[in-house]
Amino acid sequence: MKQYDAIIVGGGACGLMCAAQAGLLGKSTLIIERNDKVGAKILISGGGRCNYTNLGTGIENFVSQNPQFLKSTFSQWTVQDTLDFFEAHGIFGEEKTLGQLFPSTNKAKDVVAVFTKILFQTDQDLRLNTVVKSIEKDAEGFLLTIETDGREQLIKAKKVVMASGGLPVAKLGASDFAIRTAKKFELAIVPTAPALVPLTITGKEAEWYASLSGNSIFSRVYNNKISFEENILFTHWGLSGPAILQISSYWQAGEELFIDLLPQFRLDKIIKEERNQGGKRLVSNILNDYFTKRMVEALGKFLPLDTKIASLSKVDANLIIDTIHKFKVKPAGDKGYDKAEVMRGGVSTAELNAKTLESKNVSGLFFGGEAVDITGWLGGYNFQWAWASGYAIAQAI
Incomplete structure (x- = not known):
């Protein structure tokens, strides 16, 4: 031979x-x-x-x-x-x-x-x-x-x-x-x-993510190790998109991730400016400037959308800021090797x-x-x- x-x-x-x-x-x-x-x-x-x-x-x-x-x-x-x-x-x-x-x-x-x-x-x-x-x-x-x-x-x-x-x-x-x-x-x-892999959400939160399936948002996804600024994609089983795939390589089962849904703006400054102008607009009006209608409606699960900015308590204002900039996610797992880019x-x-x-x-x-x-x-x-x-x-x- x-x-x-x-x-x-x-x-x-x-x-x-x-x-x-x-x-x-x-x-x-x-x-x-x-x-x-x-x-x-x-x-x-x-x-x-x-x-x-x-x-x-x-x-x-x-x-x-x-x-x-x-x-x-x-x-x-x-x-x-x-x-x-x-x-x-x-x-x-x-x-x-x-x-x-x-x-x-x-x-x-x-x-x-x-x-x-x-x-x-x-x-x-x-x-x-x-x-x-x-x-x-x-x-x-x-x-x-x-x-x-x-x-x-x-x-x-x-x-x-x-x-x-x-x-x-x-x-x-x-x-x-x-x-x-x-x-x-x-x-x-x-x-x-699996690495560079979509992450799954199960339990009581699953329906909320599924309701946003198809929505893509430029975000900063981060944990205590690293952060990535790219698009995330909501799916009927959880989260995907470049930023999610990237951070999946640094994620271990049981850990939490955080998402800044508006990384190029600061909601505390936006709220302050609105207050300075009288604060007559609703929370939903403010969010509609930056997100799709479906995303704003979904955020209504967590936020007082029908409240005027001028009427926001400090607690509610902080809730809005934290929800948008520090949205907490606890994935149940990942989509496995068949959906992973690499090992x-x-x-x-x-x-x-x-x-x-x-x-x-x-x-x-x-x-x-x-x-x-x-x-x-x-x-x-x-x-x-x-x-x-x-x-x-x-x-x-």
Whole structure:
């Protein structure tokens, strides 16, 4: 059988970049992909447009037990390297918002095509519809049991790259294989959970949220760790939207979140100005200046909407201010891996060489992308980590 410098498990963003960069270095790799095509998550990302990096990427945009681990990888492959790489292959970026970069063609398939072209030109091999069942190690390297169309086969490799992702979106072939493999070789795992995921509301408050389903509001969502200013979206099961997805990576079950529903204004100043002008307008009139009619009606559950500003007691004024700027939410849970953008947690960075992403204790075994305890914010950060980790591993295999 053909001898490879490495076998790459997973044909997603990290695996594709790893194989492409290895090929450009004159190395030989085999990608094993369980789907019938590579780049499944790339193709659906950003609504099929693929937000492939973020111009403002820094280690502060990642959740990890040790974000400093990223310094070495990001020094090897920068955002500028990502821009140069894709531009060299005809993909030019277009910034949409908050540093998010999309292909100017708005087609994720063009991003995948860059890699399939390089794989072909550098003679890298690809096995689709193939599942790696197990990985063993002996003195000579690794022995992989793979299955294609119900038939099993053993293949050998001196080096193995685990780029099979995490648990989100099972319909795209997501699995915990990388985590199980790490555990098998006794690598430490940071507990995993869905991240960048909508949050659910149950119990007596559920009906109130459902009544606002479809309403989107620019807000500041915060807890005692961090805050995000972007849109939130009310749904029939709770809360979604960019700000909610962002803070979900910092939320633990049982914790409260707070929402400033009017982050660009101060309601105490608005009320004071209204009082100075006589205070004849109702609370509802004031809120109608900033919110939809349906939102104001829903807020009537908590606020004295039919009271004139001039008649507001100090207690009621403070109630209005706190409700709008410190709206308290206690999510019941999240929508799980099938609705999550990514997985948080994974193989502990303490187990990996920061420069090469090779296991410190299992020679020849590498981990990159989502399987590692590196979780980016929404907005292209996870792709930047995938490209960078794939590049770093390619230099070492």
